[in-house]
Amino acid sequence: MKKHTYFKIGGPADIVAYPNNIVQVQELIKFCNENNIEFFVLGNGTNLLVRDKGIRGLVIKIDDNLNDIKVDENRIIAQAGAKVSRVAKEALKHSLTGLEGASGIPGSIGGGVTMNAGAYGTELKDVITNVKCVDEYGDIKDYNKDEMHFGYRHSRIHEKKLIVVEVEMVFKEGEYDKIKAAMDDYTQRRNSKQPIELPSAGSTFKRPEGDYAGRLIDVSGLRGIRYKDAQVSEKHCGFVVNRGNATCEDILNLIKVVQKTVKDKHGILLEREVLIVGEE
Structure with missing residues (x-):
């Protein structure tokens, strides 16, 4: 799935289907229901972090095919x-x-x-x-x-x-x-202002009420902090980026560090904006 996400991270999917029209989407869902198969719908993968074990069941990819x-x-x-x-x-x-x-x-x-x-x-x-x-x-x-x-x-x-x-x-x-x-x-x-030159899932955290995640992360001394190839962007602290070969686990470990540090220093728990899917 690393080929299908902006983060360039993610293990294998069991199978991917590319419906060319709405009727085919309907048919895929009905097939999954009839055969007790789990399904996940994937768009352009810009706000997605897929776990390292990948996704079980059927991935329905809705992109340039629709x-x-x-x-x-x-x-x-x-x-x-x-x-x-x-x-x-x-x-x-x-x-x-x-x-x-x-x-x-x-x-x-x-x-x-x-x-x-x-x-x-x-x-x-x-x-x-x-x-x-x-x-x-x-x-x-x-x-x-x-x-x-x-x-x-x-x-x-x-x-x-x-x-x-x-x-x-x-x-x-x-x-x-x-x-x-x-x-x-x-x-x-x-x-x-944004680190578009490196793989990421856009803003990693939702905007906390009355403030900005990037500002809180920055004043907490976390600009550029790195865990293996996962890094808080030096260009915009609201983004966690993949410096090359980061795994989902690396990204999640860094997110936990950021959340704990900001909570300890400012009493605010940053909520993830990026969606995490796949087999744990």
Whole structure:
């Protein structure tokens, strides 16, 4: 699975399937139910840490195999495998505003919806109107924005075993030059402040109320601290990075050190944002 995650970490999966349409997603889920097989849905792997023993059962990969985007006036319908950055470019092409802040998010729209991804004061929920899912029985379910229970890095997808397959977004009309300038500014800020040159899963910790994980880690004296090839980024302390051959165990050990140190010094327990999956 290290080939399928931004962290470049993870043991083998038993089997991976690449559905090319929503019906195939339904068929895979029904097959798993009928044969008592566990399944895990994988998007672009940007916010994921897979354990060293890998993943048992079936991995359903929804990425470039399910990535159609349709634009209808100020409405965009994107399949779950479409990259957030690609959806943002489509919005720009049609002078639609609302996704500028999230334009640099590397993940898929399906994964982004699942965790209500966001950046620079915006979240995907700001433009979403409807989400089409396949439930744990293989049936299609549609949820409007209110029914998605969006919160900070949270959505209904976490509450039920749902698979995002298609997302409808509605935008406001804007000016192409202003939208592009905003996207360029956010891209420049991201490239200059985040350790995009090294494998990671983005922000390792959720933002604690009234503060920032990166700041707390920094003032706790943990900038650049290393456990084998796992390291707190020297460029941005909110990121744990893979310096080369870090294992999942290495990353988890470093995360525990960071959490304990920040808790001891500041009384705040940092909550992981990165999702951990696989056989323990």
